[in-house]
Amino acid sequence: MNGLTNERGERIFRVGFGVADLLSAAVVYVAVFQGLPARYWPVDAAAAIVLGLFAAAGAGLFWQASWAPKVAWVASAISLALGLMLVATLALTAGFLSGIYGPVGRGGSLILGLAAALALPYLVVIPAAQLIWLGPFRATRTMAPEGAAPQATSGS
């Protein structure tokens, strides 16, 4: 019974994070490649890497590829780092503009706040949760075949 419960829970997490990764890839694509009005290679390159890693991780988790946990870990770590950098940049920009122009004002703070709020779930919360689920890199869980109980190679 315990094994079945674990297996079911594991499948829910795997599918859930797979969906979240694919969704994150789509959001990054729309936000950067459709939403931004101009092309700027540092942003485009970072977005392309995150997008590719999320897409691979999402697909891998769905199909239970053996490499999926490692890719998901790398995708989460990179996107978490970029997400934190983005949030810090937005916050510091607000601080800088507030210093130059006085109160950033309703419009400015709303735009910066919404941008941060949009980035937080996909680039901070989901990657952090996925990292917790996956555990440390060297000990990332193996992808068990359907019907067998999954396990981490070592405790996290």
Place this chain on the structure above:
Amino acid sequence: MLRPLLRFLAAYFFLVAVACVIVKREFSLHPVEGEVIASVWKDGALVRRVVLAHEGARDPRIDQALADSGGELVSEVVVADAPILVKPEIAFAMSFVAGKDGLKATLGNDTVYVTPDDLLVRQVYDHGIHVPALSLALGIDTKVLVSLLAEKLGTNTDRLLERATLRRVRIERRIPAERPRITADTLSPAEVKSAVIAGANYLARGVSPDGHFRYAVNAPTDQDLPGYDWARHAGATFFLAQAAALTGDRVLTDATLRAATLLRGPAMVACGANRCIGDEPVVYLGASALALLAFTEIVEKKIDDSYRSQILELTRFMRSQQRNDGEFMHEYDRQGNRAIDYQYLYYSSEASLGLARAYAITQDKSDLAAAVRGLRNLVGPAWSFFGDRYYFGEEHWTCQAMAVLWKYSPDPEALDFCLRWQGFGRALQQKEGDSYFDADGAIGVGPVVTPRLTPVASRCEAAVATLDVARRSGVAASEIAILDDQLRHALALLLRQQFRPGPRHLFKSPDRVEGAIPGSEVDWELRIDYTQHAGSAMVRWLEQNGR
């Protein structure tokens, strides 16, 4: 994994918050007992500059320059300063409040200032980072700024950026005779009428013997800028006709007729079986619609009755461009003799307004029916989408059409649309203190972007029309009072920003630009429609508030 990660995130957010506070404090202005930059200007050029220790100090070099040049002495007082980021370039460009901030540079023993006047006369503010997708330009043109500094210090730009100490400085200009600040509370019909006359005279001075306007002018240099547009020509002619009728001034009447003669002459061409305005193989509906508006004003106000026949021709063309659902086709292919069913912003509402106004002259029921159908479409199917209650565009002619049609065919849905449109505008309208700019009454998206004046003016045109109908149709007094207050704040801003005379010392030919409405308080490109929108709104406001 959970605890370390949570600890890390908590520490991260704490550090970011601390860093934000430090950055804000570091780059905020700090008040200083500043020096006084005394400048003698003549015809928009700097003749002599001396930095004085305090206000009231005198310097023989300034006295000499004044005596020699006959120029004007302008004092700029440094009231605060702050450090400035030179890299990255985007931070450098965004480090100046447009029209208020300059730069102090020290290289060795030499210290020089680039003041807001230096930057305004070169039109450097809001010419830094261009965002074409948003038709927006932000920040300062750093290349011009650095070149100017290098020239003042007698060095090159590389050495300047490498070795000079730069500080942002807040500067206040002191001019002896400043006119009293006009506010929503002090706005009076006499001042508005005076502004209308000044604006109309600015446009009239620019009408050439053949009827062309000075379409766009760089105010500091008084140079003509390239481009011409028949729709804007027609709109400016409409405003001149309004002002001529308001004042009975012969100069304005003559200018109106010169501009109108050009419209019904070389600019009026065959469009299949009808005639329309334009000189391209494919013409646009907006030019014909606004010409119809101008001709109607000319006939209705008894300036020249001979335009009646052109009104009939243009109404026929308008109606031929209308679809069964009330929408208009905005292009006409003159070579293929066919209407092109493509829509742009403004033209449908301009066509509805033109037909509605023309009906008083033509008394042709089909003109009225076309205008009514056009308006119904504009406030109905044309603005029907998920979220249409929360977003409105720049379109400002619809409510003017609604007001004209109210006496023939009142449309409560159109009034409701216009009241909601004004409510949306009110949410965007800034108040005193919202930014360092002249914010009261402005329409802006935050303090970083200098508010443009044309969106204010065009919203005023619609607001006057909406207020007119609201007063006649039993809208609650409280809502009318709110709308009236919103309009007064916007009009007061336009009057404050109108060049009357503006900073004359920065203009090569101040008399030639007097009365114009600029693009913004720092963008001194003067295009004819900037003054037209503001002037037309003021004329309509005067009609409601006593001439």
